[in-house]
Amino acid sequence: MQKKRVVFNYPSHLVDQPVISKLVKDYDLTVNILRARITPKEEGRLVLEITGKRSGLEAGFRYLSEIGVETQPLAQDVKWYVDRCTHCTACISVCPTQALDVDRKKMEVSFNRDKCIACEICIPVCPYQAMEILF
Numbered sequence: 001m002q003k004k005r006v007v008f009n010y011p012s013h014l015v016d017q018p019v020i021s022k023l024v025k026d027y028d029l030t031v032n033i034l035r036a037r038i039t040p041k042e043e044g045r046l047v048l049e050i051t052g053k054r055s056g057l058e059a060g061f062r063y064l065s066e067i068g069v070e071t072q073p074l075a076q077d078v079k080w081y082v083d084r085c086t087h088c089t090a091c092i093s094v095c096p097t098q099a100l101d102v103d104r105k106k107m108e109v110s111f112n113r114d115k116c117i118a119c120e121i122c123i124p125v126c127p128y129q130a131m132e133i134l135f
Helices: 018-029 055-069
Strands: 002-010 030-039 043-052 070-073 078-080 099-105 108-111 131-132
Touching: 002 055, 018 030, 018 043, 018 055, 043 055, 055 070
Parallel strands: none
Antiparallel strands: 002 043, 002 070, 030 043, 078 131, 099 108
């Protein structure tokens, strides 16, 4: 089983279509919606964690491409500006997945992109605007 965290961008003509249920039913994928913003008759944007066999994932992503859903890895939408970070640790206690962590010996903050779910909780607490999520 493979797991991918991705961002789906739906064109307006697809927001009322059962795209996610087709991924589950036809390609035997498990979908966990981490975040969604869908505007009827306008656009849709989802952050998903998708799990399944490699063949199912490949076929599912081909289907998405064919119908016009743009996909990209979640990591491309999450930016940590290490040069802005002063390692104040304000973000550590609010991060629900521990994607932001601190090495207590060095007192340095680190960011694990694979754990991030783009919840945006860290953004308002960072006084130095070191996190950005393009969602």
